[in-house]
Amino acid sequence: MDIQIFQYHPLIGFHFIPDLQTRIQHESGGYLLRTNNAGFRSERDFVLEKNPDTFRILLFGDSFTAGDGVGNKYRFGDVLESLIPGVEVYNFGLPGTGTDQQYLVYREIAAKFEHDLVVIAVQVENIRRVASRFRMSQLASGEKALLAKPYFEFDESGALSLKGVPVQNTPIRPEELTEDEQGYVDQGGRLLWLRQAINKVGGQVKEVVQRVSKYQPLPEYDDPKGNEWTLMKAILKKWIDECEKPVIVMPVPLYHYVEQTASADSYRARFAELADIDGVTLHDPLSDCLSVSKAERRAFRFETDIHPTPSHHRLLAESLSRPVRKKLEDLSGE
């Protein structure tokens, strides 16, 4: 049975249905999913004012942050809370979103919640999503269809301009798109037909093909002046500039980088450019990921689902806990 778990939002595109309590079937056996009254995966409702004794973090990201494949308590945001007493994490992660939509979540919903720190967990594939206007999604009926998303473009003055809002509510059939629009569909990567064929064959073949072909999943990071990175960087800069509190940007690696079948040099170089922005701390967890054995790294994802397993979430939380502790120390020093 396909349960409808998302609700339309005219600006962001969608968020979780509020106050939902369900279990999602998954190759791991399934996982529990609870949402709060704001429509985000959380064991508690978000409140505007924080307790003076707590250090509240607003956390943003996509399905890696929202926790596809694992129960709420296993997500790195929730594990981070358990690692540092007094830390409270409000997880605004939304599966399938790009950094553009996550910025809109911050601006429209999250910013009003009193906080001490913003953590933007940029799953590196998001660079492709910010450049897209439509995304293939699975509907509650089980059918696949395109859903429109909001997006940013540079206007004549070079400023970011929000487009595609209010977001079209109804699903779109691919043939309804114009030729121009078809170029803005996020297919989840290049060479869709080849990936689908290889995925059908199975995991081992896929890994061998990727290794032999030296498959690089995200060439969009290769060119520092490329359209996708320029847009991504501008969105992140705008977001960071609007934050009144410190920001940690954490690029979350795909498994290709964790398992070293692809080079992370390009994306690491691009994100390093952000370190110069005032008020931002760049935290790259890839080194921590690479510090464990090959077998442990393979266990960071499921058999076929590439989302982080509980062990990967734990490592991300432990990695992120270092800059967070530093922020706490800075705060107590003030």
Added chain:
Amino acid sequence: MNPTILGISAFYHDSAAAITRGSEIIAAAQEERFSRTKHDPRFPSNAINYCLSEAFIEPDELDAVVFYDHPLLTLDRVLKTIIATAPDSLAQWRKAGRSILGSKLFIEEYVRKALGTSIKLYFAEHHASHAASAFFPSPFREAAILTFDGVGEWATTTLGIGKGNRIKMLKEIDFPHSLGLLYSAFTYFCGFKVNSGEYKLMGLAPYGKPVYADVIRDNLIDVKSNGSFRLNMEFFGYLDSDRMTNKKFESLFGGPARSPESRITRREMDLAASIQKVTEEIVLKVASYLRDLTGLPDLVMAGGVALNCVANGLLQRKGIFERIWIQPAAGDAGGSLGAALLTAHHRLGVERNIAGDNGDSQSGSFLGPAFSSVQVRAFLDRGEYPYSVVSDSGERSNLIAAALADGKVVGLFNGRMEFGPRSLGARSILGDPRRPETQATMNLKIKYRESFRPFAPSTLREKAAEYFELDVESPYMLLVAPVRQERRLAENGPPDEGAEDLLAIVNTPRSEIPAVTHVDYSARVQTVDRKYNAAFYDVIAAFEESTGVPVVVNTSFNVRGEPIVCTPQDAYRCFMRTEIDMLVLEDCVLLKTEQPRSDDDDSWKQEYELD
């Protein structure tokens, strides 16, 4: 200690899962509702997922997982039967062997895969699961227990006693002597599907005369005074072939079995009446013996035969027992619940918490998934389906009642889905029982069938006796009762003995509520208690307010061959494929006249195998 236990039934028919905490039933559901395959026998991954979702626990937090049947004992029965009937039974072996060796024996592997964790799996015995499903949720501290079904391991009929948190089996009748299989043999012979068409045979019985009852008694079954029985296997095919009956059976009843979907003749009507009569006699005899054996005034029942609501109604009226409680999921689906409760009480020593106020622990059998108004609206908004929100429940009830009084057909989707084969007001299609045309309209335009069976009435609990000769509650639609004499229409009596046009017969008004009155003036009554389903109760009350009649037609929310709807998506799909006029999804009201044209052509009708 409140252990959480997952019960599973699977691999025969009507797979299901149930979850209990302490003595409380948290959730129970049949796999077919999620998979959309009627009577789905496959491992109930979806139903298990739902149960864990409702309990909101991880699999490793479960205290036990239990299967409702013992595969090794079943294997023992199959092997011994094959040896005894070889070589004729090889075809049967190929069929049964696949099911038993291919699935049941590897149940632990299925469970590990579905749960993603290793957890000890317990096995309960089939009839003990049925007995537990009947006794533990019942309102009785102690009661006699009676289970009848086709077969489970070896037993086909068991008599027992329940007291506190224990049940004890006292007597049993073993395979191949089975009242369930006897009834199924006639179901098959009359051209209906075994394990699903038995209720059709029961519905056909009032058209016939029990002229074959003596033939059955003299040739097919030897019934002792205590109700115990033995079948004469010379007339049955299920031991050594994949058919229920054989040539000798055909000779006894004047020729071969009726072909499915062909015209029903006087022979099938009389056969139905005859086997129904013999079944009732056996049920009454066994019940009398059980009453004497236990000395207890209360009876609980389960097993597929306990869904024979005509026999149940007769048993009730005979007064052999003072009170009767029947598990609403009496078939194999309910075995999942019984297995979980049996493990809780017997293995883990959980004390039984008997519901007060004479109520049971079945929660109206509303044990399936519910969908919030926000979820419903999210679905409707995504599809841009026109709807209006009527938040005030009183206003909503009046709106539905007015539509019904105006002859409209309403799909009602409200709260948690029912566990068991009957729609009880959570996933129901409603109509006006006063209109003679309701019967034909709902059958032809909604169910897409020509049925000789009338629909069932749902009535307010406290008003039931005004329309039916029924002095007890029937919350699960498991008792058939006569329509009161004063409500009957004098001009239309029982059908002529020679009449064979069933549709003409059933469409002849016989009471003030013709759409729910069978040809023998009987009705399969549901009494509705506001405590368990306020929204449905209020609809009936509002209908009474506007029409003076506290009764509505209640039929399952599906088309023929389709499992009852589970989700808002299922309900909307069924709404659009049929001529239901109004759909009420929680507080959202949809009118057919306002909906966009459906892209569906008639090809969807091939999706469902005819039942």
